[in-house]
Amino acid sequence: MKLAYEISHLLAGVMLVASFALLYQQRIAAVLNAFAAQSITLALAVAWAAWSEDRPDLFITAAIALGLKGVLIPVALHRTVTRLGVHREVEKVVGVGMALLVGLALCGLSQALVVKVAPAMAGLGRDELALAMAIVLLGFLMMIVRRNAVTQVVGFMSMENGLILAATGARGMPLVVEVSVAFSVLIALFVFAVFVFRIRERFDTIDIEALDRMRGDRR
Amino acid sequence: MTAEVAVQFLAQGAQMALVLLIAPLAVGVTRRVKARLMRRQGAPLLQGYRDLAKLLRKESVLAESASWLFRTAPYLIFALTWVAAALVPSFASGLMFNWAADVVALVALLGAARALLALAGMDVGTSFGGIGSSREMMIATLAEPAMMLIVLTLAIAAGTTRLAGVADFFIAEPLAVRVSLALSLVALVIVALAENARIPVDNPMTHLELTMVHEAMVLEYSGRHLALIEAASMLKLTLYLSLLICLFAPFGMAPAAAGPGSWAVGLGAWTAKLLLGAALLGVWEVSIAKMRVFRLPDFLGVAFVFAFIAILLAYLSLGAAA
Numbered sequence: 001m002k003l004a005y006e007i008s009h010l011l012a013g014v015m016l017v018a019s020f021a022l023l024y025q026q027r028i029a030a031v032l033n034a035f036a037a038q039s040i041t042l043a044l045a046v047a048w049a050a051w052s053e054d055r056p057d058l059f060i061t062a063a064i065a066l067g068l069k070g071v072l073i074p075v076a077l078h079r080t081v082t083r084l085g086v087h088r089e090v091e092k093v094v095g096v097g098m099a100l101l102v103g104l105a106l107c108g109l110s111q112a113l114v115v116k117v118a119p120a121m122a123g124l125g126r127d128e129l130a131l132a133m134a135i136v137l138l139g140f141l142m143m144i145v146r147r148n149a150v151t152q153v154v155g156f157m158s159m160e161n162g163l164i165l166a167a168t169g170a171r172g173m174p175l176v177v178e179v180s181v182a183f184s185v186l187i188a189l190f191v192f193a194v195f196v197f198r199i200r201e202r203f204d205t206i207d208i209e210a211l212d213r214m215r216g217d218r219r
Numbered sequence: 220m221t222a223e224v225a226v227q228f229l230a231q232g233a234q235m236a237l238v239l240l241i242a243p244l245a246v247g248v249t250r251r252v253k254a255r256l257m258r259r260q261g262a263p264l265l266q267g268y269r270d271l272a273k274l275l276r277k278e279s280v281l282a283e284s285a286s287w288l289f290r291t292a293p294y295l296i297f298a299l300t301w302v303a304a305a306l307v308p309s310f311a312s313g314l315m316f317n318w319a320a321d322v323v324a325l326v327a328l329l330g331a332a333r334a335l336l337a338l339a340g341m342d343v344g345t346s347f348g349g350i351g352s353s354r355e356m357m358i359a360t361l362a363e364p365a366m367m368l369i370v371l372t373l374a375i376a377a378g379t380t381r382l383a384g385v386a387d388f389f390i391a392e393p394l395a396v397r398v399s400l401a402l403s404l405v406a407l408v409i410v411a412l413a414e415n416a417r418i419p420v421d422n423p424m425t426h427l428e429l430t431m432v433h434e435a436m437v438l439e440y441s442g443r444h445l446a447l448i449e450a451a452s453m454l455k456l457t458l459y460l461s462l463l464i465c466l467f468a469p470f471g472m473a474p475a476a477a478g479p480g481s482w483a484v485g486l487g488a489w490t491a492k493l494l495l496g497a498a499l500l501g502v503w504e505v506s507i508a509k510m511r512v513f514r515l516p517d518f519l520g521v522a523f524v525f526a527f528i529a530i531l532l533a534y535l536s537l538g539a540a541a
Contacts, residue, residue, distance in 0.1 A: 006397065013398035013532055020524050024517065096517045104527050111531055127535045 004052040011045035012131040012165060016107070019138040022158055023099045028081050028150055032074045035154045039069035042161045049168045058168060065164065069157060069187070076191060077150055099145045106137040128169030135162030153194055157187055230482065231314045235305040238461070241490065242304070242453035243267025245460065245497040252501030267453060271446050279442030282343045292339035293440065293447040296332045300451040303328040304458040308383050308465050310485035311473035312390075317383040322370040325382070325462075326363065329414070332451065333359055340436030351435025354512060358420060358432065361519035362413045368526035369403045369410070373466060375533045376400065382462075386469040402529035404467050409522035411459040415452070417500065419510040419518065430509065460496040461489070468492060 018038035025031045043066035050058030094102075110133035118126055139159025143152050247264040254261025281290065306320040306328075337355050340348040374380045376399070377388035413420045416433035425431050437448050465472070471488025473481035510518055 009532070009535075010398040010401075013402065013528070016528060017402070017525070020521075020528070024521060097520050100517075100520050100524050104524060107528065107531055111535065130535060 004048075008045060008048055008052070008169075009127060011041055011048060012128055014041045015045065015161065015165065016131055016134055016138075019135050019142075019158055019162075020100065020103060022142055022154065023103055023138065023145070024096055026096070029078065031151055031154055032077050032081070035158055036070055036074040038158055038161055039065055039074075042165060043070055045165060046168050061164065061168070065161075069161070073157065073187065073191060077153070077194075080194065081150060094145050099141065102145075103138050103141055106141060107134045110134040110137055129166055132162045132166035132169060135159070135165060138162075150194055153187075153191065160187065226479070227314065230311065230479075231305075231316055234309055234311075234314060235301070237309065237486075238304045238307075238454060238457050239301060239450075241493065242450070242457040243271060245457050245493055246453045248494050248497040249456075249501040249504070252498045253505050256502065256505045271450055274441075274446035274449065275443050277442045279440075279444050282345075282439055284342075284344050285439070286342055289339050289342040289439075290444070292335045292342075293444040293451075296335050296339075297447040297451045297454075299328050299332040299335075300454045300458070303332075304454045304461070306382070307458055307461045308386055308472065309461055309489045311482050312383040312386045312469075314383075318381065320382040322373070322380050322382060322385075323367075325458075326366055326370070329455070329458075330359070330363065336436055336448075340439075343439045345439060347431075347435045347438050351432050351438070354432045355436060358413050358515060358519065361516055362410045362522065365406055365519065365522040365526045366410050368523070368530050369407050372399055372403045372526065372530045372533045375530065382465055386465050386472055387474060389466070389469050390472065390474060399529040399533040400467065402525045402532070404463075406522040406525040406529065407463060407466070409519065409525075411463065413515075413519055413522075415456050415459055418504045419507050420515060422509050430512075456497075456500075457493065460493050460500075463496065464489065464492045 015038050018034055018041060021034040022031055022038070025034055043062045046058050046065060047062035050056060050062060111130050114126055114130040114133060118129065136159050139155050139157075139162060142155030142158060146152055146155060244264060244267065247262070247267045250266070251261045251264055303325050306316065306325060308314065308317060308320060333355065337352040340352040340355070342348070370380060373385050376397070377385040379385060379388075412418075416423055421432040421434075422430060423433070426434060433452065437445065440448055471485055471492075473485040
């Protein structure tokens with residue numbers, strides 16, 4: 001039990017560090033890699049919870065997290081970024097140092113909140129809840145401080161990673177699988193939204209006719 | 220009783236001598252590994268000793284505008300660093316002065332040495348010295364909070380800020396995966412790189428005006444003064460390696476009540492770990508480029524963030540245990 005606790009704690013801590021890496025990184029490619037690392041860690045954490053607490057349904061969640069958010073979405077976003085030739089440097093509203101400090105404050109906030117709100121909760125669940133909340137808040141922060149649409153989607157999805165972590169930590173939540181699938185659909189939606197965003201930014205419209213006009217065989 | 224005290228005294232004296240003797244060798248190992256990885260022959264391992272001996276023999280040249288501070292600073296810096304380095308438990312945790320080996324005291328000693336060095340850098344009034352001092356202070360103000368947070372994390376885990384106590388705690392404790400310790404290890408490594416003026420914070424080999432920090436401060440020194448400053452920076456590297464070993468890999472160290480037999484084991488383990496650490500530093504230095512000075516706050520900010528997360532997690536697991 002002690003070891004199980006230590007390992008889930010470790011994985012959740014690594015996810016939190018990955019959240020900070022998202023805030024720290026300057027280049028879009030590095031941001032995407034950090035996001036992939038966070039998702040893979042999430043998959044490991046969920047799989048560990050499934051194995052150590054004997055809840056096989058969680059393996060599905062882990063598989064979804066690994067396949068979809070650990071591999072598929074980062075690869076897709078990488079390809080989008082290279083194909084669109086988006087400027088490599090991420091535009092930011094505030095500097096890295098400021099963002100990190102605000103992130104630290106959010107970590108402290110989530111900790112204080114969880115200690116206040118759930119003083120009676122058992123150790124393991126409370127820890128995970130505090131960490132998951134911090135990850136969610138950092139996802140919010142990421143969406144606020146980054147102007148680029150791609151990094152905003154990454155912030156959103158890292159927020160969702162935090163949500164799944166929280167759902168995993170809370171016992172007796174068989175809906176986790178469904179919730180995760182639903183969110184994944186939502187994410188796919190967002191990925192498409194990025195396409196639209198980029199198209200609009202480039203052509204000042206989301207009308208696909210603008211793409212036709214760009215083709216060589218003009219009539 | 221008196222014999223026991225004498226043995227204790229000798230052991231403590233041996234540790235003081237040991238850190239001083241091994242410090243140039245550790246630097247030599249780092250330089251050698253770097254050179255070999257760059258496919259150069261590299262200086263022999265004992266070059267550090269030769270450099271120091273040569274500098275000690277040479278005449279010390281003083282600038283006309285140098286004050287008494289400039290002349291006394293090297294001795295004080297050397298003494299402070301030596302005391303700090305000798306306080307970190309190396310081969311045994313039960314030595315005579317280990318009650319004084321408090322991490323906070325260690326930070327204070329090093330801070331005093333750094334303040335003196337920065338003052339001495341500005342004393343002569345050259346622009347390089349001033350630029351070096353201001354940059355050193357910038358790095359210090361960023362690295363020290365992180366260092367204090369790391370100390371507090373370890374204090375939460377072990378229940379004491381005494382280094383020997385922390386080491387004893389981690390020797391006794393069965394090896395566990397502890398995320399807060401892993402994070403504070405990373406943070407301490409970053410702080411150690413910054414404090415020792417290693418790449419990516421500063422390049423110890425450079426004499427290029429725009430990039431040097433530590434070298435810019437000591438530019439005016441020569442002869443025995445320079446020898447003392449060089450020896451102090453070597454000691455500082457040994458100190459940080461020794462600190463990392465003591466806090467995160469103390470296995471092999473003789474426990475408090477052990478006698479000379481296990482001291483020998485501890486000595487061998489410590490020396491091996493120290494030289495391994497120096498070699499790893501060499502590998503690290505060739506595999507990364509130096510950062511721009513304006514990027515340093517972000518890099519050291521990472522150390523601060525890691526230390527902060529570590530202390531949060533330590534606090535959390537404390538709540539879980541209670």
